[in-house]
Amino acid sequence: MAKLKLKRHVINRDWCKGCGICVHFCPQHVLELDDQDKVFAARPQDCVCCKLCELRCPDLAIEVETEEEMIWADR
């Protein structure tokens, strides 16, 4: 079975306007705004790769880069 594994959050700081939608709706509370009101992944290890931040971003400023991890049922 293949499961999505996080590579990284690609954030375009020039496009991010700090609206906070991604921060508010992340089910895992992975994201935060920094002191310049730009988003960053504060807890990437908690990311479940649902990509809701990417899909709800009005500014196309965040992308969740993932890779497929193979999980064997007998392990």
Place this chain on the structure above:
Amino acid sequence: MATKDYIRERFFPHIWCPGCGHGIIMNALLHAIEQIGLKKNDIVMVSGIGCSSRISGYLDFHTLHTIHGRALAFATGVKISRPELTLLVPMGDGDALSIGGNHFIHACRRNIDMTAIVMNNRVYGMTGGQYSPLSGYGTYATTAPYMNIDQDFDVVQLATASGATFVARSTTYHVHEMTAILKAAILHKGFSVVEVMSQCPTYFGRKNKEGSASDMMEKFRARTVPLGSKKKQEDPTLIERGIFVDKQMPEYCEEYQKIIGRAMKDK
């Protein structure tokens, strides 16, 4: 093709305010187009005037940024001459239903194959927060500081009664649903209307004390239900989402071709 390949990066960051729902609609539309696998050259996007209408500048299709309320008329001209192209017509609520109201109902009636997307933030965002025919009774706007007493249109009912053959509603909170609906609307043969409830935190939000963009989206979550849900019977003020109409009727360009055929027979 990745969604980023469909945009004109040189015009980014876009002009929309922080948290404006119009960007989320653009995002979902890009995903819908990418999932269908449409080529940039096969799409014509025609818009009018408004914050919403600025969308055509950001997307790398054939694009026409036309005049307020008349996008559907321009789109009709393009579609009649090049019926093989996919026509997308994003409109603001004012654009579609105040100044463009007449174009809207007649485009629905003709069933010409295109997709009208009403980016409904219930306000004139671009010109400073005037109320629109979708603001509704009891709302506030820069032109209704003591309260708006005009009742609003229901876009879904209006489009249905006017004869649109695909009619749907979603919100900027429900991004997966919105993408699926936009996909179905684009693939539908005939006139499709998709109303997307969108937030304007700058004007509608501020005037109506609805809080941040996220708060406004939370309200879309709380105040809407899927079509046919039991909750709607218990609370009729809830707004339904989903596909309300999906039917086949003679399409305008095809009927027009038949008329040309008839006229040419005697020549």
